[in-house]
Amino acid sequence: MVMYGRCTVLGATLRGVEAIPVDVEVAVSNGLPGFSIVGMGDASVQEARERVRAALRSSGFQMPSDKIVVNLAPSSLRKTGSGLDLPIAVALLAATGQIDRACIENRLFVGELSLEGFVRGVAGSLAFALCAKKRGCSLVCAEDGETVSVDGLAQYGLRFLGGMRAAADLPLLSPLVPESAVCDLDFRDVAGHEVAKRALQIAAAGRHGVLMMGPPGSGKTMLASRLPSLLPPLSQEEALETALIHSVAGESIAAILSGVRPFRKPHHSASLAGLVGGGSPIRPGEITLAHNGVLFLDELSEFKSSVLQGIRQPMETGEVRLTRADGTVTFPARFMLVAASNPCPCGHLGDEETACTCTLTQVKNYQGRIGGPLMDRIDLHLDVQRIPPSDVIATGSGTSSETLREGVLKAREFARWRSLHDAGARVSASVSPDEAASGPRRPADLVRDCHLSESSREFFEQSAKAHNMSGRAIMRTLSVARTIADMEESHEVLMTHLCEALSFRVREGVGV
Known part of the structure; x- marks a missing residue:
């Protein structure tokens, strides 16, 4: 059976926090049998050949035994991820006449294929939805992904590749319904520390950075973890902007859509790429995931100095610009920095209960890891001391987050x-x-x-x-x-x- 033909289907690939449209062109012609993908696709795109081949056969379609060439245009743009599996398969089916070409018109397809032909969701569903709206077409994606309501955009769900036989009757996806935001952490649980609470209230009111330094067990982490309870909920525009970032990173966006500001707490062993962004393909780092929210760096002096210095420029400009051989990617990074650190290696410098065993040189070297330029960019510097046992036992009677939030608003x-x-x-x-x-x-x-x-x-x-x-x-x-x-x-x-x-x-x- 001769199955020659050509077809173009619209797909997309992620670059930064934006989805770039990609024309998936498929040509099936006479020649030596083969299946090649051109157009600067990465390893996951090249692996799509085997996934598409198996998915077509599992779905009851015929896999052509002729020469198959897939071109991903524009060829100058590097394509990443497995989201091009579905448009490649759909274009191949349309080119060989196995599905009606009318069902692919004015639609953008995104999804990964399993070997059994099921369609899986990929990271960046919100970015693809915005891309489809910008192109003035509808979106066809997996049924199991998080779907955000976008005004003027029809989003259809495809569970199985065989469903393309009746693509005109694909079901509309139900958008994710945000739940009411509830913050379980309250400053009422923090006994004493009224000065620290006042400092965090000021920080929340003006979006200032805070550095808390004190001995272990003095309550630094407990205070910082309750800072989001003082912040007003995300506006609709901020929620969409923040959800887009988390969607691209493959993280849940349900809480963000309900207005909860992100609170990121990376471990002190985080690399520069993990904190600022990078990798291949380039992914947003923790400071971008904290956009419109709080970035908490616990044990600040334990971070590598080179990693800490990487956040200096984003603190000033509110964005991260990563330059690579194939171009520059810009990530938003407007965040509140809250940092906590011990004052010395043993942690007891200035502690009234326990004597410090560190030398002056050790203390200077330890605090010097933070770096003067970064310290200069942090607005509020706060010493946090241990509180008496009687105050610890009286937990639950401190100033509540609701009272402090009134002053912030x-x-x-x-x-x-x-x-x-x-x-x-x-x-x-x-x-x-x-x-x-x-x-x-x-x-x-x-x-x-x-x-x-x-x-x-x-x-x-x-x-x-x-x-x-x-x-x-x-x-x-x-x-x-x-x-x-x-x-x-x-x-x-x-x-x-x-x-x-x-x-x-x-x-x-x-x-x-």
Whole structure:
């Protein structure tokens, strides 16, 4: 039986956090029998030949014994992943006349094939859905994947390759229904540590970075893990943006769609590619997965110095740019950094109960692993001490997250009002409370918005000079003071606000 023909089906491949459309062109012609795939496909794409061959036979279709050439266009784009299995198989079936060509028109196909012909979901379902919407076509994918409702896009589910015989009647997929977000962790469980709670409240209000340093068992991790309970839920736009990243990474997006901000806690043995992103194909790192959420680096001094320095630029720009031989990929990375570390190798420097056994050189080397430039980019520096046993036993009676969150929301709303109504406002009415609360982008705008009096300005200048603060440290301290003033709904940054901001910047006690 002669089964010659040509056909083109629309597929897609992931690059960064974006799905790029790919034209899957199949030609079946007379010649030496063979099955070749061209167009810069990686190993998983090349392996599609065996999966497609077995899936077609298991589904009751005929596998041509002629020369088969699959071209993935554009040929200059590197294709990765197993999501091109389904469009290759569908194009082959249409080219040989085994299915109606009308059922593939204006559709984008994505899915991996099993040897039995079942269609499996692949990472990046949301990215493929957005790609299909952009191209003005519908999406055909696996039934078992997480499906997000996208306005104006029809999404069809295909469980078995044999279902292409009746492709005109494929079932519409039901979108994932977000559940109400519930945070089980509450600051009420943390006894004492009122200063630390205040610092985290300020950090949540202004999206500032925090470094907590103290002996083991002082409650650093317990405090950091409850920070998300102070943050407002994700807006619809933020949830979609964050869910896209997690979808590409192959992680569940149900919690994110319900408004829960991501909280990432990588182990201190994480590599640079694991933290910042990289690999082949390039995947988002932990700082991108923490986008619009919190990145918690526990045991900060145990991370490799080269790995830590990789997050310095993203902290400033809010994005990661990874340059490789085949081009540059940009990942978003606007996150709140919360870090915790012991003050020395033994952990007891500054501990009132246990004496430190480390030498001064050991302490300096240990804290030096963090690096001065990274420390300079962290807004709030906090010493956390152990609390008395009586306070530990009294757990459950501390300040609740609900009480602290009220102050956070009040500060963000006041910051937005101030930005909109202040004389000479430089922020439009479309700015969200999160963006307004994060402070002005330019140093000149920040200084202007602080409305410092002459005495306050002189006091701050003398304090900065006395503590040898860098220009970045001065601006970040002013930003914290502006947040504290917003929490008190004060239009001007007063000297009391500056003093509190300086107290969180100039560390004493366990520092060296």
